[in-house]
Amino acid sequence: MDEAREVRTTCPYCGVGCGVLAGIAADGTTTVRGDPDHPANFGRLCSKGSALGETLGLEGRLLYPEVLGKQTGWDEALDLVAEKFSRAIAEHGPDSVAFYVSGQLLTEDYYVANKLMKGFIGSGNIDTNSRLCMASSVAGHRRAFGEDIVPGVYEDFERADLIVLTGSNTAWCHPVLYQRMLAARSEHGTRIVVIDPRRTATADECDLHLALDPGTDVLLFKGLLTYLAQAGKIDAGFIRDHTSGFDAAASLAEADAPSVARVAMGCGLTATDVQAFYDLFAETECTVTVYSQGINQSAHGTDKVNAIINCHLATGRIGKPGAGPFSVTGQPNAMGGREVGGLANQLAAHMDFADEANIDRVSRFWGAPNIARRGGLKAVDMFQAVADGRIKALWVMGTNPAVSMPDASRVRAALFKCDFVVVSDVTRTDTTRHADVLLPAAAWGEKDGTVTNSERRLSRQRPFLSPPGDAKADWRIVSEVAARMGFGDAFAYQTPAEIFREHAALSAFENDGERLFDLGGLIDLSETEYAAFAPRHWPAPERREQQARLFADGRFPTPDGRARFVPVRQEATAFTVDADYPLALNTGRLRDQWHTMTRTGSVPRLMANAPEPAVDLHPADAGAHHLKDGDLAHLSTRFGFVRARVRVTEAQRRGQAFMPMHWSGQFAAKAAAGLVSSPVTDPHSGQPELKHVPARIMREETG
Numbered sequence: 001m002d003e004a005r006e007v008r009t010t011c012p013y014c015g016v017g018c019g020v021l022a023g024i025a026a027d028g029t030t031t032v033r034g035d036p037d038h039p040a041n042f043g044r045l046c047s048k049g050s051a052l053g054e055t056l057g058l059e060g061r062l063l064y065p066e067v068l069g070k071q072t073g074w075d076e077a078l079d080l081v082a083e084k085f086s087r088a089i090a091e092h093g094p095d096s097v098a099f100y101v102s103g104q105l106l107t108e109d110y111y112v113a114n115k116l117m118k119g120f121i122g123s124g125n126i127d128t129n130s131r132l133c134m135a136s137s138v139a140g141h142r143r144a145f146g147e148d149i150v151p152g153v154y155e156d157f158e159r160a161d162l163i164v165l166t167g168s169n170t171a172w173c174h175p176v177l178y179q180r181m182l183a184a185r186s187e188h189g190t191r192i193v194v195i196d197p198r199r200t201a202t203a204d205e206c207d208l209h210l211a212l213d214p215g216t217d218v219l220l221f222k223g224l225l226t227y228l229a230q231a232g233k234i235d236a237g238f239i240r241d242h243t244s245g246f247d248a249a250a251s252l253a254e255a256d257a258p259s260v261a262r263v264a265m266g267c268g269l270t271a272t273d274v275q276a277f278y279d280l281f282a283e284t285e286c287t288v289t290v291y292s293q294g295i296n297q298s299a300h301g302t303d304k305v306n307a308i309i310n311c312h313l314a315t316g317r318i319g320k321p322g323a324g325p326f327s328v329t330g331q332p333n334a335m336g337g338r339e340v341g342g343l344a345n346q347l348a349a350h351m352d353f354a355d356e357a358n359i360d361r362v363s364r365f366w367g368a369p370n371i372a373r374r375g376g377l378k379a380v381d382m383f384q385a386v387a388d389g390r391i392k393a394l395w396v397m398g399t400n401p402a403v404s405m406p407d408a409s410r411v412r413a414a415l416f417k418c419d420f421v422v423v424s425d426v427t428r429t430d431t432t433r434h435a436d437v438l439l440p441a442a443a444w445g446e447k448d449g450t451v452t453n454s455e456r457r458l459s460r461q462r463p464f465l466s467p468p469g470d471a472k473a474d475w476r477i478v479s480e481v482a483a484r485m486g487f488g489d490a491f492a493y494q495t496p497a498e499i500f501r502e503h504a505a506l507s508a509f510e511n512d513g514e515r516l517f518d519l520g521g522l523i524d525l526s527e528t529e530y531a532a533f534a535p536r537h538w539p540a541p542e543r544r545e546q547q548a549r550l551f552a553d554g555r556f557p558t559p560d561g562r563a564r565f566v567p568v569r570q571e572a573t574a575f576t577v578d579a580d581y582p583l584a585l586n587t588g589r590l591r592d593q594w595h596t597m598t599r600t601g602s603v604p605r606l607m608a609n610a611p612e613p614a615v616d617l618h619p620a621d622a623g624a625h626h627l628k629d630g631d632l633a634h635l636s637t638r639f640g641f642v643r644a645r646v647r648v649t650e651a652q653r654r655g656q657a658f659m660p661m662h663w664s665g666q667f668a669a670k671a672a673a674g675l676v677s678s679p680v681t682d683p684h685s686g687q688p689e690l691k692h693v694p695a696r697i698m699r700e701e702t703g
């Protein structure tokens with residue numbers, strides 16, 4: 001390296017998708033700064049993003065393929081993977097194998113993995129850890145809009161007069177978006193309402209905080225729909241011309257949530273606060289409602305999403321500047337995974353299995369007569385199938401389910417028992433311990449491809465380092481296995497740009513405009529154009545300018561062109577607290593950590609604020625359990641136990657506890673939130689209820 005240079009790329013952490021300029025000095029040292037020209041962040045970075053340069057060391061990196069713990073060459077490792085998968089398929093059928101992938105994969109990686117599993121192996125068994133993050137939003141969007149569409153763009157946060165943040169600790173989990181919201185607030189007085197059982201860093205800054213009882217979000221938004229109807233604040237013209245199902249949704253809402261007083265009682269709030277929220281919403285035309293894991297990670301997450309969307313449809317506040325429901329995603333490329341079909345219930349390019357015409361279309365496009373004809377196993381069910389012995393060969397790509405999946409002990413036992421486990425990843429994790437074959441993948445800074453952020457904006461991740469050792473791109477690893485399984489012609493990719501062009505072509509294949517996901521204008525990108533690709537939104541159809549904010553014309557991708565109100569019921573959480581398990585345990589993120597800390601855990605300044613796993617308790621609960629701040633506690637649920645320090649804080653409501661989701665065996669034994677989380681899932685989305693599980697706590701006897 002003899003010349004300093006700067007490479008334009010994208011942060012690999014969260015769904016905000018900030019642009020990053022990675023500077024490489026002549027001596028090889030790397031610096032990172034926010035890209036002032038990237039429209040997601042305009043130069044801003046949060047604590048995690050600004051520490052990216054400190055995560056590029058090789059400590060813990062997987063450098064060479066391993067078979068049963070012994071270093072080997074790529075040929076031997078990939079021959080074995082292809083042979084074991086082919087044999088399982090031959091002996092037990094295509095549904096005996098599965099891929100569990102990740103929102104960390106680039107779109108090109110995702111596309112190739114999905115094509116191999118659904119197109120050529122002929123099973124729907126590919127699911128992603130994004131299932132744990134936003135599957136309920138996907139299901140809710142499809143019910144309401146006919147397609148998985150986030151209608152708005154980040155600019156709406158600056159144009160809104162009211163931002164409702166529900167189930168979203170935006171200040172910590174999407175910090176740069178939060179900075180944009182606060183800047184808008186100081187410039188033109190945007191009001192911010194936070195709906196969250198905890199007093200989070202986000203709630204600290206808001207105009208109104210509704211610390212509702214866990215799981216009562218549907219009731220709150222049904223009450224809002226009732227209130228809007230009763231107060232004459234609905235947009236009757238929009239409802240008439242652009243929607244269906246209003247009467248059924250409104251009458252069910254009125255039956256269950258007839259008054260502010262009833263809602264307040266059901267949600268554990270004061271009538272004054274509920275009234276204040278309803279008045280603000282009713283009177284503020286430019287309202288954006290942002291929702292995230294606190295809504296999605298629930299046994300009724302899809303209904304919660306639709307309860308929110310119902311209120312926006314009723315007021316016609318969708319597809320307009322500064323107005324709309326807005327799901328923000330956790331992972332850097334959760335959206336890219338949604339686009340290519342990385343969820344087990346999706347087929348490809350936003351098409352699903354419900355329509356035979358989709359299956360036929362994708363089969364012809366791929367030249368894949370053996371294509372899967374139905375969806376596969378969603379994450380929790382997939383690991384259950386591994387435990388039951390139905391899955392004989394599993395490939396985990398870029399994720400750590402031994403820590404992050406709910407009921408993680410059962411997941412570890414399933415991995416231990418599985419006939420054949422492949423893990424391709426960047427570093428060693430709790431999951432790599434279970435691998436028969438370990439494959440070293442290229443990391444951020446080495447990878448080359450695209451990601452899509454929460455506002456449907458595609459950006460490039462560009463390489464500025466060479467992969468160390470034998471590490472290589474995920475799409476290459478999957479393609480080489482596909483070739484060994486006899487599918488070489490369909491996987492003869494030489495560059496990520498080639499894969500991207502094929503992905504774009506599939507989205508436009510026999511698409512007469514009915515399907516909004518359309519990258520037809522990007523089919524002919526040359527290698528040079530792909531290299532220089534500037535951030536842009538989809539849809540990007542041929543011969544049309546990009547359309548940023550969707551649904552501006554009031555048309556939706558449903559058969560009748562109308563958005564659908566969905567009647568929803570307030571249901572109880574999957575488990576309720578009782579005398580044995582009196583605390584409602586919630587899990588979530590810390591400001592400075594990312595997922596299971598495989599990257600951020602190596603940066604001392606990111607570890608400084610929370611060096612140990614902790615359980616937050618209200619002072620009254622701590623006192624009742626004879627615990628004080630700093631004590632080591634044993635916290636258990638019906639699914640397992642963890643050990644963590646007690647942090648006593650007034651931010652926690654009485655009867656509730658909170659612990660971060662990040663710790664793994666790498667950093668603290670027996671502190672993974674997955675060990676105590678419930679695997680109960682939402683029936684529509686398959687997303688587990690990670691925000692609520694009854695727990696009990698006692699002092700850990702260290703004796």
Ligand code: SF4
Pocket residue numbers: 011012013014015016017018041044045046047048049050174175176177
């Ligand atoms: Fe990265 Fe998200 Fe922080 Fe932006 S907000 S720098 S994308 S972690």
